Amino acid sequence: MAEPIAVLSSRYDVPDAHTLEGYKREGGYSALPQALEIAPGDLVAMVKEAGLRGRGGAGFPTGVKWSFMPKGTGKPTYLVVNADESEPGTFKDRELMERDPFQLLEGIAIACHALESERAFIYIRGEYLFPGMRLEEAMTEAYAAGYLGDDILGSGVNVHVTLHYGAGAYICGEETALLDSLEGRRGQPRLRPPFPAVAGLYASPTAVNNVESIANVPWIVERGVDWYKSLGTEKSAGTKLVCVSGEVKRPGNYEWPMGATFREIIETSCEGMLDGREVRFFAPGGSSTPLLTAEHLDVELDFDAVAAAGSLLGTAALMVYSDKTSVVEAARNWTKFYEHESCGKCTPCREGTFWLSQVYDRMLSGGGRPQDLQILDEVCDNIFGRSFCALGDAATSPIKSSLKYFRDEYEHLVEHGRLPDGLEPHAGIITDNAARHRPTDFAQPATVRAGSLR
């Protein structure tokens, strides 16, 4: 039995953790002085040794990524923090930046030291106005107290951070599209190689890392590699912020060690499903990860275990839906998302998502035809592996997996022109379950220090 654990989220309950005073009182900024004593190369080795894997979706080992960064190129080295968080169902980075922004800034300072980079950018999605404000206040305090800027804490290390708001495009979470966007272009993915580690921002060596990945770094430095490895599983070390949404009693962010099962998370942290509902299907890591069913609730939170179950851990955005919810409507909703967010660079994704969405509209308006299932399947096959970036592949995940597990619902819809009985039609016209359960009672920030925006 795994137990929930508070590491990254350990200060979430502290009302003033977003101030320098609160952060330091709760043990913050104890890792940075230690890290500044360690040689950059040793820090990279430490992060590698700890087995930290990227929390942005791909699970790529962070230390390994850092070790790819060439040295002595004569160009500056950059750290770009990916705070674009737009994957449907994902809200872990928002909460982290809102409640504990210094944790990220401390991680950035350490990462910059490790990478010998003097300049970091935080690319935050434009809709995250309040988390951005919290970060700006935190940066102001950190600069004033010498935790950022030139010669931080008298170590001779310079770290400058710029917060950069995006403008509403999911694709800008993809690392190369993010870099193009940060350079003031349309956010469209680049061909790789060259990888960002070699030619990233301004064609200079660049590390792109997720907010949560960076926030793990101070803990590794402070508590040590062994402690970090003791959390979680052999190949997925550490803890994970799990964002649960959908039809559970208490949706929210919960931190669990890797290796916990989805059932434990739903039952312990979320207190189960809304009354009278059973798990029917869930996405383990956001809409881009293939759906799993009630049978898979005992799968462990671990990059490899979830992959073995036929899905992906992604961002660990657990979206749980019940026996009253139509999987076809879910798939249509996500398909519309990908259709809207496709950047248009490559044909399979740009055209394919459009046609998929047309087929869903036709089926759900009662005009489905028997060959529609095959059309969905074939269009997905023509997108998957043939599109320029992973967004195209992701668009096929909910469709392929729902066809695999819930073909009967599709067949019923096509045959009768309506969803099977017992499913609530037209997701959204369900008002009885708009329950006001909050993960915690302090949704209202105790002090909004920005006062007002004006």
Next chain:
Amino acid sequence: MFSEQLRGRAEALVDRYPQKRSALLPLLHLVQHADGHISEDGIAECAELLELTKAEVGAVATFYTMYKRGEMGRHLVSVCTSFSCAVRGGAEVYDRLKAKLGLAQNETSADGSITLEHAECLGNCEGAPLVTVDYLNYECQSVADAEALVDAILAGETLPPPTRGPVPPGIREASYRLAGLGPVEDADGPIARAAAKAEGHHGGPTPAATAPSGPGWVAPEVIPTFSEAEVAEREAAKAAVRAAGLDPEDVAGAGGPSAREFPSRDPDFEAQEPGTAPGEKPGRSAAGIPGAGAAPEDDPRTEEQVEAEGDEESTDG
């Protein structure tokens, strides 16, 4: 169009980045602050500030959802209709607000107080259904709650505080914040000053402005795919051009002798097959970059890590 004061701040934004063009997204937010939408004038001004063409700026502005082509009302109301919100009533909230206001996606009420939109997941799914006003979040909004919120906006009343962040100040003020300049009324305050601290600190020489086809672009080595006879013919043509007192380079674009000298293969594309790219730069495989030639012999990575690298290409977040 920027006022003189805003113009100064716009210039400061440009200075903040190692390369000018990076300031484009913030500048476009600033245009929305000044004009309530992406105006023709605003595009022209960004183009001038960044030494770009208006078409280049326009192409960027139309890519991003938050840049609006029509003038926005005082407040922007966004309703999340992604699935975790939809199952808890988000789609219903949007439908009812639409009917109540008589507005469709991105339309503004006649009195100029509200612009309505539905949005993809706004990253607050635990508070479903989510409604934001000027990007500040009101969580768990039933239809009645959302209607009351909209009524308050229509009546010009002060809004109730959102569940996260300060009371929505209006979309123009929010846009100023999104430009990264700190609070409007405190333009030279601590936040604005801290944000400006990074100015000039590029961690080394300012990287050269990038080549025409984008960052990371390297001039591909031209691989001649012409027969010797063709090469001879081309050289003869070039010689003729020179004899006429012209530079062959200049005539090239106009269909001159070197017009066919485009690379027939894209070296970068070929480089996806490890080590097979014609003209592949040696530095890459030496750096151990996945997919770029053989990994170094003393590869410290375990098998899983190497596999995980492959995954990075096919998975996503």
